[in-house]
Amino acid sequence: MLTAADLPQVIPVFPLPGALLLPRARLPLHIFEPRYLQMLDDCLKTSSRLIGMVQPRGEGDALNAIGCAGRVTGFSETEDGRYMITLAGVSRFRLREEATGFSPYRRFCADWAGFEGDLGRAECDDGLDRNSFMTLLNRFFEEEGLRTDWDSLRDADDEMLINSLAMLCPFEPEDKQALLESPTLPTRRETLITLMEFALMGGTGKEMN
Template sequence: MKHSPFIPNFEQLPKFLPIFPLPGAVVLPGVQLPLNIFEPRYLNMVRQALAEQHIIGLVQPAAGDPESSDAIHRIGCAGRITSYSETHDGRIVLVLTGFCRFRVLEEVEPLAGVRRVLVSWDEFAGDYNNDQPKLTDRELFIGSLRSFCNRRQVEIPWDEISNMADNDLVNLLCAHLPLDVGDKQALIETVALQERATLMRGLMDMSALASTNGVILRH
């Protein structure tokens, strides 16, 4: 994935990020996620981001944590607001484009009501590597994807898929296929492309097998 010239160099990435805990929605490097922002606290978050580097950290809430209703998973992905528009009814409609994953080290004092975290990027420095490795089993991966889409009645632009680079393909599918929230988190946390693709293929095969046996998985 070639990074936009508007994204900071890896060495210039911020130590602190505003976070947007959003269940079931994930981004990965190169993936675009449209968002409709209307809650006052998140409108404030977007305004703060637009006043600085346009960067927001998207994280998954840690559902079921007995110690805190505000708990979040420790691995998320940073995205940059690459386009936005304001509506007459007070919403902001934007596109968040993922560019690098991060590990949350600790949550810090909110800024004007916006949750912030201290992060480390080092674990995911490979997200900045333009020379991404290739899948060793792309044909098998595509076969699993076809089976999954047929069983789950998911429409895929196959002509576009065939021309996508391996890394862009896997990241896009991780974000947009109808997978379980926990499965999506596991995919985000898997650092290497081949391992992420292998995990995803296993998840697709299990889902297709369950559908074949008459059990449709609900997400």
């Protein structure tokens, strides 16, 4: 497990809209663009093997200020030179200035302050009402035409349940960013519930029946 002392000052950044990585969660990625193949190659030569996942903001090259760094924990190469990799979420960070020097991909100075809890143990959510939460989730999945292993969800611990749903549910990029920036697991759960309820209302402000 990485410690605060292991976190580098500069990390490569992979901007990918709608892709959410959270601490202690896992994100599979398909790498095929030449610049990101180079990024992966360079990343694997470092001791931390960290890649920063950040969502683009608006048009152009603008990025959201907060992302999450993941450690490359698994990868396989296809016959045509592409990679399937798995990132294990380590810690969120704030983007500072962009690093100088030539690179085909973007690198940024990372500020890890304020996210020390990301390196600790899994969070619990004492306010989670599982029965009502699973009822809402079932309605949301039916509305969206989604399938899941319900037994696994029911047996998952608080953090695994909430974070997995935050990463997998088909929300807009700005909603994914709000889930990422939630300071605690209970606030992420509250945000997740709000987003599901909003979707069930058809994305309008009308009251639910």
